[in-house]
Amino acid sequence: MSYHVGNSNRHTLGICLVGDFRTQQPTAAQLDAANRLIQHLQVQIPTMKQVLGHQEYPGYAWKNCPAFPMGKFRSDYSQYLQKPVDKADKPQQVPVAISLNGSLLAVTGFLQDGVSMLPVRAVANTAGGKVEWIEQTKDVLVNGKDLNEKVIEGSAYAPARELAAALCLQVEWDGSTNTVMLKG
Template identity: 85%
Template sequence: MNMTIPGARVMDVRTSLPRHKSLKYGRRKLTDIRSAALHHSATLSGSPGAFARYHVSTNGGPGIAYHFVIQKDGVIYWCNDPESISYHVGNSNRHALGICLVGDFRTQQPTPEQLDAANRLIEHLQVQIPSMKQVFGHQEYPGYAWKNCPAFPMVKFRSDYSQYLQKAVDKVKTPIQVQVAISMNGSMLSVSGFLQEGVSMLPVRAVANAAGGKVEWIEQTMDVRVNGKDLNEKVISGSAYAPARELAAVLGLQVEWDDPNKIVRLNGV
């Protein structure tokens, strides 16, 4: 699983945490996962290593109970494969993925860094694991109504998470401020691209068609291919855009950037 999360720091500690000498967690398919279960550690501080030692030595478990631990500074620790059926919500373990925020939220509050990391992590996981549609607190699972965990209001968390997702959508929909003109072999195309963090993004189909390239849309993975090669495209309002140099490379074109006039010049067809 890809755990590169934009704007977040992820530490993979799966192979370094204490484990039981003989016991192992069962395995499941990713499609078995239906929800993310949020926990607090109920400690003022702590680390994945400390939690793992407690879960193994005191509770007699195969390993740490959580799949992810989020420290107060927002660093995300990857503790178990999502396919591991770890022990954190009883009879719901098979269908839940455990995320623990370090802190005792009966007396503390999650830090802004933790909440931001939790939002980014859940968003990323829901893309990687489409069946994980729901987010619950520990106490919302059957048999745990008595347990004050994660000890912060889940209704508000879910509302804030929905707003976080909407902001991400709105950011993509924000009108492009810097337009980029496109020239091919000296002739201006009728379409334009835009600048994104200093990178020229060009409309894939229009440029590929002008260069005689073959464009494919892969419905299953929502990917665009040009001449059989994948691109790091961005889909906006139903149109795919790709970095100018990447698109030029698969089309066998040379690319030049005319900064004063904001024109991408493609040559070589």
């Protein structure tokens, strides 16, 4: 439980965008990050249905927070979810949560053609694995094992089973929550 919105703390989760939006607008990168975070959280917390500004909670109409129009933000967010993906740039992605030994990681993977693709460096670093980038061949090695990775926007993603094998972890899939569970 956090303390950010008075009597609503027991059923809210706060997201903070840094800046004074009374005098400036959030950057496109901030809005994109907020949209991606909300999308991730809605996978992690299926009961999370509403996205409200601080001032939209009971007793907080006086507080100009976040000081940008939440109606427009929600409209833009719904368009963000429906935005077509340029298949030449990036595959269609359905977010996948990742847990390691029962703890959810702060990063997500995605489903592509029925295969869970996980962010190599984030998962390997958390699991204590060694990641190497071979510039000449554009290959990623985890604990000395070559993976069938895909590099998307500068980050390498590998099939969950391959990455788990390189890290000596067991892998399970929970289709009800779209979660890859790694155990070691």
